[in-house]
Amino acid sequence: MQLGQWEHAGLKFEGISIAGVRTCVTLPQHGLAFDIANGLPHAMGMNTFLLTHGHMDHSAGIPYVISQKAMNSHRPPRFIMPVPMVEPMHEIMRQWSKIEGHEYNFEFIGAKVGDEFPLKANLFIRAFPTIHRIPSLGYSIYRRFHKLRSDLIGIPGDEIAKMRLEGKDPTEERSELIVSFTGDTQIEFLDLSPEVRDSRILMLEMTYLDERKPISSAKEWGHTHLDELIPRLATISSEKIVLIHKSARYSPEEAQQILKRKLSSNDLDRVHFFGC
Numbered sequence: 001m002q003l004g005q006w007e008h009a010g011l012k013f014e015g016i017s018i019a020g021v022r023t024c025v026t027l028p029q030h031g032l033a034f035d036i037a038n039g040l041p042h043a044m045g046m047n048t049f050l051l052t053h054g055h056m057d058h059s060a061g062i063p064y065v066i067s068q069k070a071m072n073s074h075r076p077p078r079f080i081m082p083v084p085m086v087e088p089m090h091e092i093m094r095q096w097s098k099i100e101g102h103e104y105n106f107e108f109i110g111a112k113v114g115d116e117f118p119l120k121a122n123l124f125i126r127a128f129p130t131i132h133r134i135p136s137l138g139y140s141i142y143r144r145f146h147k148l149r150s151d152l153i154g155i156p157g158d159e160i161a162k163m164r165l166e167g168k169d170p171t172e173e174r175s176e177l178i179v180s181f182t183g184d185t186q187i188e189f190l191d192l193s194p195e196v197r198d199s200r201i202l203m204l205e206m207t208y209l210d211e212r213k214p215i216s217s218a219k220e221w222g223h224t225h226l227d228e229l230i231p232r233l234a235t236i237s238s239e240k241i242v243l244i245h246k247s248a249r250y251s252p253e254e255a256q257q258i259l260k261r262k263l264s265s266n267d268l269d270r271v272h273f274f275g276c
Contacts, residue, residue, distance in 0.1 A: 003042055004275020008201055008240050011179065014042055017244035017274055019207045019223070023058050025181065025244065025274065027141075030119060034139065034181040034203070039064030047074070048119065051081035052183020053136035054088070062089060063096050066106045076105035080117055080125065082135040083110035111137055124175075128193040130185035132222035138182040138189065140199060142175045179203065184245065186219060187228040190235075197236045203274065204229070206243035209250055209258045226262060233267050241271045 006013045015025035015033075022037035026046055033046040039061025043049075051059050062079060069077055081089070086108050097103055109117070117125040122144045130136045149172045163169075180199035182189065184207075190197060207213075207223040218225040223245075233241075246255055255273050263271060 002275075003040075006242060006272070006274055009178075011201065013203075013242075013274070015274075016040070017246070018057075019245045019247045020057055021248060023183075023245060024061070025203065027179070030123065030141075032119065032141075035059065035183065036061040036065060039068070044068055044072075044074075047077050048125075049077060049079045050125065050139040050181070051079060051085065052130065052138060052181070053082060053132055053134055054085045055134065055184070058183065059085070063093060066093070066104050067096075067100075070102070070104050076107060078107045078109065080109045080111050080127075080139075082137050083112055084135045086110040113137065128180070128189075128196055130182055130189045131192070132184045132186070136183055136185065136222075138180060138185065138193070138196070140180040140196065141178050143178050144173060144175050176200070182244075184222055185224060186222055187224045187232065190232060197238065199238050201240050201242060202236065202238040203242045203244055205245040206273075207245050207247050209246070209255060212249065213247070226258070230262060230267075233263075233271070239270060243271065243273045246273060 003014055003016055011027065012029060013025055013027060017023040017025060023035045024033055024037035024040050024043050025035065026033045026043055028045065031047045033043045033049045035052055035058040036043060036049050037057065043065060066077060089108055093104060111127040113127055113129045115127045119125055119141065124142050124144065126140045126142060127137045128140055130138045177195065177199045179201045180196045181203040182205050184205050196202065205224050206226055206229065208218050208225040215225045215228055259268065259271065
């Protein structure tokens, strides 16, 4: 198994995403993993796991990662997941605890659309809706920053300094959407979450690429077809669109050839397959 690596704008991603096999993409500098696959070594150093849905190729590794972290005296991991997953996962862990004769420490947090969770001092996570065959969510990472209030633009610097001396804050909080990760979804999630189109980096499920699987199959199984993305590319302002969850029927070389055949040269500059 070969892990993919990809980098843009100072963010480094590592992992693997093959439809029906395993998906786990980490953002090591922030101790974060999108999905967990079957519990892969590169994810063991992460502490926050964002689970998009409960299919095994995305979530089967939860008990194993909990066990490995306990064995290596890591702090208890945090798992954020769709609310309907929480109680079944607790039951799974209750049974594993009985089997192993050990009580584990971990945190399962149920997420709903729009919920926000802290990541670091200036970073937070927000859940957005996706469309799959079972309850599912995508996750966006935002960066908070402060900027001069719009009503003060053009005011001389000495007046701004005076405001600060008087204890008045001349700034306002803003947020920048730096990364969004969809998990498995139909393309129509973009209509439910238009803000995701402005992500600096959009990691987007793209299971089917050509006529071997029609768009109707993508919709039947809650996935996305490349032919559905192409007419929407003009509506997505992301600097980079990173395609994940490619079907194993396409080799990396074949997938690249399909992109070259179907996309314009401008779109080829910003659309990439993760790990290819």
